[in-house]
Amino acid sequence: MKTSALLLFLAISGATCSAASAASEASARASLAAAKSEEAKAIAAQAAWTATVTAISAADKALSAGDFETAQQQADEALALAKRSIQQAEEQKSVWRDAVVR
Amino acid sequence: MAIAIAAIAALRLMGAAPLFAADAASASRPDAERKAFQSFFFAKFPKVEKDDFGNGPYAVNAGMRKQWEEIMQFPPYDFALDEGQQAWEKPFANGRKYADCFENGGLGIRQTYPRFDAKTGQVETLDGAINRCRVENGEAPLAWETGTMASIIAYLAQTSRGKPFDISIPDDPRALAAYDRGKEFFYSRKGQLGFSCASCHVVASGERLRGDILAPALGILASFPIYRSDWGSMGTVSRRFTSCSAQTRAVPLADQDESYRDLEYFLSYMSNGIPITGPGTRP
Amino acid sequence: MPTIRMKAAANGDVVEVQALVQHPMDSGFVKDSAGNIISAHHIETLVFECNGKPVFSAFWGPAVSKDPYLKFAFKGAAKGDSISATWIDNFGKTDTGTAKIA
Numbered sequence: 001m002k003t004s005a006l007l008l009f010l011a012i013s014g015a016t017c018s019a020a021s022a023a024s025e026a027s028a029r030a031s032l033a034a035a036k037s038e039e040a041k042a043i044a045a046q047a048a049w050t051a052t053v054t055a056i057s058a059a060d061k062a063l064s065a066g067d068f069e070t071a072q073q074q075a076d077e078a079l080a081l082a083k084r085s086i087q088q089a090e091e092q093k094s095v096w097r098d099a100v101v102r
Numbered sequence: 103m104a105i106a107i108a109a110i111a112a113l114r115l116m117g118a119a120p121l122f123a124a125d126a127a128s129a130s131r132p133d134a135e136r137k138a139f140q141s142f143f144f145a146k147f148p149k150v151e152k153d154d155f156g157n158g159p160y161a162v163n164a165g166m167r168k169q170w171e172e173i174m175q176f177p178p179y180d181f182a183l184d185e186g187q188q189a190w191e192k193p194f195a196n197g198r199k200y201a202d203c204f205e206n207g208g209l210g211i212r213q214t215y216p217r218f219d220a221k222t223g224q225v226e227t228l229d230g231a232i233n234r235c236r237v238e239n240g241e242a243p244l245a246w247e248t249g250t251m252a253s254i255i256a257y258l259a260q261t262s263r264g265k266p267f268d269i270s271i272p273d274d275p276r277a278l279a280a281y282d283r284g285k286e287f288f289y290s291r292k293g294q295l296g297f298s299c300a301s302c303h304v305v306a307s308g309e310r311l312r313g314d315i316l317a318p319a320l321g322i323l324a325s326f327p328i329y330r331s332d333w334g335s336m337g338t339v340s341r342r343f344t345s346c347s348a349q350t351r352a353v354p355l356a357d358q359d360e361s362y363r364d365l366e367y368f369l370s371y372m373s374n375g376i377p378i379t380g381p382g383t384r385p
Numbered sequence: 386m387p388t389i390r391m392k393a394a395a396n397g398d399v400v401e402v403q404a405l406v407q408h409p410m411d412s413g414f415v416k417d418s419a420g421n422i423i424s425a426h427h428i429e430t431l432v433f434e435c436n437g438k439p440v441f442s443a444f445w446g447p448a449v450s451k452d453p454y455l456k457f458a459f460k461g462a463a464k465g466d467s468i469s470a471t472w473i474d475n476f477g478k479t480d481t482g483t484a485k486i487a
Binding site: 047 | 135139207267269285286289290292298300304348351361
């Protein structure tokens with residue numbers, strides 16, 4: 001009785017785990033696509049950071065290797081970096097004048 | 103500032119020849135900004151002669167200067183100079199020469215670059231003019247960062263040694279806009295490290311960045327192209343701009359991107375009056 | 386184009402010699418952008434002679450960098466004497482340069 005309950009539990013959790021893995025591959029891919037799209041905007045604005053490029057290629061590499069956890073982490077990092085880099089360029093548009101030698 | 107402008111205007115009325123190319127803009131905002139820029143550095147480095155600013159770190163650090171004087175007994179750019187002169191004098195396949203594209207055969211004019219080109223509405227650097235000459239004569243353009251381009255500019259710079267920077271901003275709103283874009287670039291923080299050109303070359307000029315002494319922005323382009331020991335080879339302004347971008351963890355723009363040309367225009371104009379020291383050698 | 390540029394100056398009874406030698410001095414450890422080793426190509430011996438006698442010999446290898454600069458001093462020569470330098474590299478190539486002592 002206990003063994004079969006245990007086996008049933010394991011079977012269910014096993015099924016849930018693979019469903020979770022399938023979800024993380026899809027979400028990793030989606031996050032990476034979002035990061036790449038944001039980075040393209042940063043590059044067009046001449047505001048891109050090399051750290052973003054590094055994170056994107058790490059995410060790409062992890063995805064090809066089937067390491068969806070890492071891919072998700074790197075894609076999230078890349079998206080955050082790309083957004084921050086665009087924000088930096090926006091901020092600097094008004095702030096740069098404060099630095100001018102008078 | 104207003105008194106300075108009035109004084110310049112008065113001098114011009116009296117017929118005193120202005121030091122730089124006479125144009126309607128010379129008693130203008132860029133000229134006032136240039137004076138403020140130069141005054142900042144003269145005040146920050148009171149012991150440095152105006153003519154020495156083209157020597158960058160060697161002007162502001164005695165220990166580095168001593169090493170430089172020793173290396174200058176046998177400058178590492180010597181080979182590039184010879185190669186550059188040979189390349190400059192060799193005719194194109196169509197029989198024409200580089201000298202045909204420039205006034206005075208291209209000699210003794212480096213200090214007037216970059217220039218605003220009214221035809222394209224953009225800044226043209228000496229590097230750009232050299233490649234334009236090549237392409238107009240059926241030759242492939244040279245790579246921007248090192249090699250033959252650097253050797254040729256080394257030779258041309260040497261023919262202008264001692265001549266003060268003489269950059270002109272003609273009375274054209276597009277030229278002023280290019281200058282202003284260059285100025286904005288210079289003072290804008292970029293890259294993951296959030297450094298602007300000014301962060302290192304104005305605020306921290308003369309101080310150490312790891313093992314190097316930061317050169318003041320005033321006169322910083324006067325010594326180009328440079329043999330940089332770090333590179334073990336020659337490098338042009340393009341090489342330095344792209345590597346500087348990367349060092350702040352910004353993705354570098356393409357060599358000779360319009361933004362870099364605008365920056366070179368601004369920086370060179372700020373250094374009007376500072377003599378050319380190129381080609382140079384740096385750590 | 387000469388690969389050895391030399392300057393020699395007499396200071397009392399000591400002659401100071403400086404030389405700049407043009408040579409790739411490839412160590413044999415560096416890879417090119419395609420990932421292939423750039424073969425070792427460096428000077429093995431560099432000998433300076435003055436008045437028929439060797440006054441300085443250098444045995445170089447991969448540790449000496451590209452386009453090396455060398456400086457040394459010796460006694461036993463005077464202003465007007467001729468000094469020559471010859472290098473031989475690991476490919477058997479050779480070149481000689483001369484200078485007059487100033």
